[in-house]
Amino acid sequence: MSTPKRIFVKGNEAISRGALAAGMKCFFGYPITPQNDIPEFLSQALPDAGGQFVQAESEVAAANMLLGAAGCGIRAMTSSSSPGMSLKQEAISYMAGSELPGVLVNVSRGGPGLGDIGPSQGDYFQSVKGGGHGDYKLLVLAPGTVQEAYDLTIKAFDLAFKYRNPVLVLADAIIGQMKEPVVPWVPENLDPDEGQDWGLQGATNRGPRLLKSLFLDDGALAGQNQKLQAKYQAMQAEVDQELFLTEDAELIVVAFGSIGRIVKSTIRKLRAQGHKVGLVRPITLFPFPSEVLLNLAKEGKRFLTIEHNMGQMVEDVRLSIRTVADSAFHGQLPGNLPTPDDFEEPILKALEG
Amino acid sequence: MTQEIRVTNYPEVLTDRASHYCPGCHHGTAHRLVAEAITDLGLVDKTILVGSIGCSVFIYNYLSLDAIESPHGRAPAVATGVKRARPDKIVFTYQGDGDLASIGMAEIMHCANRGENITTIFVNNTVYGMTGGQMAPTTLVGQKTTTCPGGRCRENEGMPIRMTEIIASLGGVAFAERVAVNNIKNIKKARKAVTKAFEYQTKEVGFSFVEVLATCPTNWRMTPLQANKRIETEMIPYFPLGNFKDVLAKEEK
Ligand SMILES: Cc1ncc(C[n+]2csc(CCOP(=O)(O)OP(=O)(O)O)c2C)c(N)n1
Ligand code: SF4
Numbered sequence: 050m051s052t053p054k055r056i057f058v059k060g061n062e063a064i065s066r067g068a069l070a071a072g073m074k075c076f077f078g079y080p081i082t083p084q085n086d087i088p089e090f091l092s093q094a095l096p097d098a099g100g101q102f103v104q105a106e107s108e109v110a111a112a113n114m115l116l117g118a119a120g121c122g123i124r125a126m127t128s129s130s131s132p133g134m135s136l137k138q139e140a141i142s143y144m145a146g147s148e149l150p151g152v153l154v155n156v157s158r159g160g161p162g163l164g165d166i167g168p169s170q171g172d173y174f175q176s177v178k179g180g181g182h183g184d185y186k187l188l189v190l191a192p193g194t195v196q197e198a199y200d201l202t203i204k205a206f207d208l209a210f211k212y213r214n215p216v217l218v219l220a221d222a223i224i225g226q227m228k229e230p231v232v233p234w235v236p237e238n239l240d241p242d243e244g245q246d247w248g249l250q251g252a253t254n255r256g257p258r259l260l261k262s263l264f265l266d267d268g269a270l271a272g273q274n275q276k277l278q279a280k281y282q283a284m285q286a287e288v289d290q291e292l293f294l295t296e297d298a299e300l301i302v303v304a305f306g307s308i309g310r311i312v313k314s315t316i317r318k319l320r321a322q323g324h325k326v327g328l329v330r331p332i333t334l335f336p337f338p339s340e341v342l343l344n345l346a347k348e349g350k351r352f353l354t355i356e357h358n359m360g361q362m363v364e365d366v367r368l369s370i371r372t373v374a375d376s377a378f379h380g381q382l383p384g385n386l387p388t389p390d391d392f393e394e395p396i397l398k399a400l401e402g
Numbered sequence: 403m404t405q406e407i408r409v410t411n412y413p414e415v416l417t418d419r420a421s422h423y424c425p426g427c428h429h430g431t432a433h434r435l436v437a438e439a440i441t442d443l444g445l446v447d448k449t450i451l452v453g454s455i456g457c458s459v460f461i462y463n464y465l466s467l468d469a470i471e472s473p474h475g476r477a478p479a480v481a482t483g484v485k486r487a488r489p490d491k492i493v494f495t496y497q498g499d500g501d502l503a504s505i506g507m508a509e510i511m512h513c514a515n516r517g518e519n520i521t522t523i524f525v526n527n528t529v530y531g532m533t534g535g536q537m538a539p540t541t542l543v544g545q546k547t548t549t550c551p552g553g554r555c556r557e558n559e560g561m562p563i564r565m566t567e568i569i570a571s572l573g574g575v576a577f578a579e580r581v582a583v584n585n586i587k588n589i590k591k592a593r594k595a596v597t598k599a600f601e602y603q604t605k606e607v608g609f610s611f612v613e614v615l616a617t618c619p620t621n622w623r624m625t626p627l628q629a630n631k632r633i634e635t636e637m638i639p640y641f642p643l644g645n646f647k648d649v650l651a652k653e654e655k
Contacts, residue, residue, distance in 0.1 A: 106512035117483025
């Protein structure tokens, strides 16, 4: 591990540096705010590190370039923001179907449509429920700090190869544009043979390899879907979440990403006033920490879900705890940057029950 | 009793299996030209095929190469990713006219313009074959299809797109030629062009492109012989054969 030295960087730069530390070889981008720092940083840093940077003609092309590079069994990534992510969905579905390990970053913004360039969590459904066609899942990681943006980008590559599946890092304009200290680190023992046993490299001294998502033979598509579903089941082992003061809490607030971190500040303040509030911040949005929530529900705790949208993750929270409890909801409209104060009233209201 | 006699040998990379193409379809001939070029140039071990959408979606069944499928029209972008990940390999796309000249227009133009060291084999049969004979960007004026039953009309649908001419105009392109495979003479020329396209990739001089004028007897509602004839009488007059760009030939002069 390299000597830990703190750097002070934006979330977008942390994501870029994390990808470099993870051994990324190819990056494909297209400009869209608020993620432009990523392609801008990597257009210089990646070639310097011996990799390939391509500014694609569109998000459609960028995602398909990722598909091709990932098919070669190397570490590759693309990044974008909400409208661009919509365009990438076609390739993402093909990657899931062909079992290709690409990493995608969404520094999400307000929508629908052109929306605005401010933060929003309106892409939760698109991220965890599909987005493209077909019955597939992405591993979805949601950083709540700039350090986590760095760490989770590295993790995204590991998971992509572990499961041969696309992995999405879902950040937002707050994480992307915020500067914080980061302690960079480089993963040890990156497997030099990673992807070598299935990636495209020319059929040297062996039979040809084929990466595809078309299965027309009798029962073949059913078989492939069965295999994929088993893989999504196995991904449950990757569930990750932050628990903050949950043990003695009467009310559990569930919030992810930048909102999770803002809510944490609100909870600190309310705790100082003697209110028994805790936080569950899902770090993996798929797989979702359902069991953790259910166990807390069984302890008799009440729930409030807070999101920077009008109610998306709350559906997964409710599904998780539905046999014993329900969750209240507070939605923050897009177009503004919420502060810890904004969440005080909704939390106090939920505490009153 | 009939006896099957094989009159020529298969190039190494062509698999020995019956094809799914309709009788008289030129996809098979085009496959063979690609297989011969790759074999002749000794590239079998290092070539990666990027398939596309259309009747040729199963091309990987006929060429024993490392291969990947791409979404409709996106093969040039997928190939770009493959080539950037493996710059030392030979990468090619094989695309129909609906795939390349309609939905994938942006991807092919930018891939060519970047001068990616990639080869594209573009099979132009003036129709969407796989989906049942709808109008393509290359459908000739007056040609009847299931979505222009009265014949393509210039006022409503515009003129058929001449891709090789457009591709040849782009800076990153090293080689662009239009060929046909409707008779022995043209097949020989086509073979040379396809081989050159792959050879140029080995020389890393830029993007290489071969448009193959091809039949679709099924959707043209013709016999294979009639279809072959149509190439001569209707297609070649609008889509002239020949080389439109050859950067190395220029250098030689
Ligand atoms: C996004 C998308 N749109 C439409 C289709 C349906 N589709 C399959 S093949 C095809 C046309 C292919 O025509 P062409 O490229 O001319 O090839 P040919 O079949 O003639 O060889 C279409 C539109 C698809 N598979 N994906
Ligand atoms: S439909 Fe046309 S292009 Fe497709 S296999 Fe038949 S003849 Fe060939």
